[in-house]
Amino acid sequence: xxxxTITTQRLLLIPFTTxxxxxxxxxxxxxxTNYGLNAxxxxxxxxxxxxxxxILINLGKVPQPSGFESWMxxxxxSNTIIGDxxxxxxxxxxxxxxxxxxxxxxxHRKGYALEAxxxxxxxxxxxxxVKVITARSLTDNIPSARVLQKLHFTSESEHDxxxxxxxxxx
Numbered sequence: 001x002x003x004x005t006i007t008t009q010r011l012l013l014i015p016f017t018t019x020x021x022x023x024x025x026x027x028x029x030x031x032x033t034n035y036g037l038n039a040x041x042x043x044x045x046x047x048x049x050x051x052x053x054x055i056l057i058n059l060g061k062v063p064q065p066s067g068f069e070s071w072m073x074x075x076x077x078s079n080t081i082i083g084d085x086x087x088x089x090x091x092x093x094x095x096x097x098x099x100x101x102x103x104x105x106x107x108h109r110k111g112y113a114l115e116a117x118x119x120x121x122x123x124x125x126x127x128x129x130v131k132v133i134t135a136r137s138l139t140d141n142i143p144s145a146r147v148l149q150k151l152h153f154t155s156e157s158e159h160d161x162x163x164x165x166x167x168x169x170x
Contacts, residue, residue, distance in 0.1 A: 014037075
């Protein structure tokens with residue numbers, strides 16, 4: 001398992017690896033068990049399964065997880081994976097990264113998306129190349145918008161059914 005781990009009050013954020021992504025896509029959870037991890041009720045959900053191929057593409061760009069890929073969101077109390085949070089690519093030439101997150105439905109409304117995203121934002125703003133973090137949410141996804149507002153993102157624009165958010169390093 002990666003030595004790169006983010007710890008928050010209730011969560012561990014652990015970077016996905018190529019082997020973990022491939023195992024989950026092949027419905028083989030032995031690799032998770034080997035790391036002492038359990039899949040939460042409803043994990044992986046459809047959103048995670050759709051995201052894993054993109055995570056694999058990003059992991060293919062680096063020799064090992066850099067932190068600018070995606071991370072598993074794990075409950076510390078039970079080593080249970082309940083979602084993911086991560087960046088969609090390495091920082092661009094302006095120091096911007098785009099963040100996304102998802103928590104399985106059985107764990108919604110418990111503050112985990114907020115806690116995991118805050119942990120990753122804190123990590124990112126401690127990387128010298130990161131100057132700004134962007135995010136997108138569907139215009140009708142009020143819970144996601146609330147997470148971003150609580151994290152002090154500001155709405156920059158809205159088009160094609162998406163709100164575009166920005167958070168600058170202070």
